[in-house]
Amino acid sequence: MSTSSTAFFSILKRDLILAYRHRSELINPLLFFIIVVSLFPLAISPESKELRMIAPGVIWVAALLAAMLSLDNLFRSDFEDGSLEQLALTTHALPLLVLAKVCAHWLVTGLPLILLAPLLGVLLFLPAESMLTLVLTLTLGTPILSLVGAIGVALTVGLRRGGILLSLLVLPLYIPVLIFASNAVTVAGSGFPVAGQLYFLAALLTLSLTLSPFATAAALRISLS
Amino acid sequence: MNIFKVIWAFLHKFASPKYFYTVSRYFIAVFGVLCFGLMTTGLYFALFNSPPDYQQGESYRIMYIHVPAAWMSMFIYMVMAVASAIGLVWQIKLADIMAASSAPIGAWFAFLALATGSLWGKPMWGTWWVWDARLTSELILLFLYLGIIALNSAIEDKRTAARASTILTLVGVVNIPIIHYSVVWWNTLHQGSSINVLKGTSSIHIDMLIPLLLMALAFKFFYFSVVLMRARCEVLSRERNTRWVQEWVADQAR
Numbered sequence: 001m002s003t004s005s006t007a008f009f010s011i012l013k014r015d016l017i018l019a020y021r022h023r024s025e026l027i028n029p030l031l032f033f034i035i036v037v038s039l040f041p042l043a044i045s046p047e048s049k050e051l052r053m054i055a056p057g058v059i060w061v062a063a064l065l066a067a068m069l070s071l072d073n074l075f076r077s078d079f080e081d082g083s084l085e086q087l088a089l090t091t092h093a094l095p096l097l098v099l100a101k102v103c104a105h106w107l108v109t110g111l112p113l114i115l116l117a118p119l120l121g122v123l124l125f126l127p128a129e130s131m132l133t134l135v136l137t138l139t140l141g142t143p144i145l146s147l148v149g150a151i152g153v154a155l156t157v158g159l160r161r162g163g164i165l166l167s168l169l170v171l172p173l174y175i176p177v178l179i180f181a182s183n184a185v186t187v188a189g190s191g192f193p194v195a196g197q198l199y200f201l202a203a204l205l206t207l208s209l210t211l212s213p214f215a216t217a218a219a220l221r222i223s224l225s
Numbered sequence: 226m227n228i229f230k231v232i233w234a235f236l237h238k239f240a241s242p243k244y245f246y247t248v249s250r251y252f253i254a255v256f257g258v259l260c261f262g263l264m265t266t267g268l269y270f271a272l273f274n275s276p277p278d279y280q281q282g283e284s285y286r287i288m289y290i291h292v293p294a295a296w297m298s299m300f301i302y303m304v305m306a307v308a309s310a311i312g313l314v315w316q317i318k319l320a321d322i323m324a325a326s327s328a329p330i331g332a333w334f335a336f337l338a339l340a341t342g343s344l345w346g347k348p349m350w351g352t353w354w355v356w357d358a359r360l361t362s363e364l365i366l367l368f369l370y371l372g373i374i375a376l377n378s379a380i381e382d383k384r385t386a387a388r389a390s391t392i393l394t395l396v397g398v399v400n401i402p403i404i405h406y407s408v409v410w411w412n413t414l415h416q417g418s419s420i421n422v423l424k425g426t427s428s429i430h431i432d433m434l435i436p437l438l439l440m441a442l443a444f445k446f447f448y449f450s451v452v453l454m455r456a457r458c459e460v461l462s463r464e465r466n467t468r469w470v471q472e473w474v475a476d477q478a479r
Binding site: 148151155156159161165168169171172173175179207215218219222223225 | 361365368369371372375376379380385388389392393395396397399
């Protein structure tokens, strides 16, 4: 095993262990996700016909907000205790280490969202045909949210009031994902093929997977300087 | 000495803040005059000397503001992206200043395009706003501008702010092709593009095309002169601790 992949996996393991030690913090975005989704039947109407119509959008918007809220933990504690500086000083490529951190973050925040989403789909009377598409779009989409969000976090981590600014920077970049994903789920409910939208999401995932670690690493270096 | 060397030498000289400050005054004057001339002739042709549209009557004339403003909102973003990239690679301070001073102007052009589009949409489509792909992506562009402005003002150190917004600008460049092709990809209510300069297959009458291009040029020169004005102020405030600014201020006070 080469040294780069050792570095990648040791960062991944470290972040997963850290996340496991702070289990209660991991639950919060999930609870937020569930509560936001359950507000819609109360606010709009408990009728199954209307809920079925808005379900794809509601689940996706809630997932997007939950992903954004959880982003703040990505670099914050490492930035404050100085370990981020140590990471930047190692001989390994910083984009690779950033990718490891984002992977760990996605495993502990994105993956539970995907597992939880079908349950919420049932609560909102989402048609059975859309369920698989919902899971597929979330599988392709939530890594994009983590990867793109990482750029925003890296830019704002050094600022005292980064929270609101983060949403202003990151949400516009999330919009294409939201459009393609919720459209795919809606279309799948009517029984039409959704391969086109899924290909677009896959293309966006490839783009963000290859480019975002470099942008994030550059942004981190700026925040650390 | 070949022509590139001359241009390079000029650009290098131009990028020094002091030289820029003294020379840009003349550029502003020239661009301002050009903008005024083009805009008055353009508006004259647009409002009095071009035929009404066979379908939309007189109300299509808002196009002469709407289309150039939409073009400018994308053009300025590309200028910002190129300036940021130059600032990132060659560490030229003036490029950072240009990018930072362009953002508010671009945001206003995006807003103008959306506002005039909505005014045009009311009589034509019967609604102020539709969630059409073109409109939505222009709105995203406006949000991107606002995000860049917010990031720029949130970071106190100007140098760090410039480098941070460079990254955000370059990431946001992905949105520009989406706006451009949105009409081709999802053709909903917004009409397709009528002008194709490269292929020469514009589906617009020449009497309408000429004022439109005049207005587009006028908007370009408006941007050039205003961005130079903003950049001049920015140069003065960033270089306030250098000797030439202090001497200049002392000169003014005398």
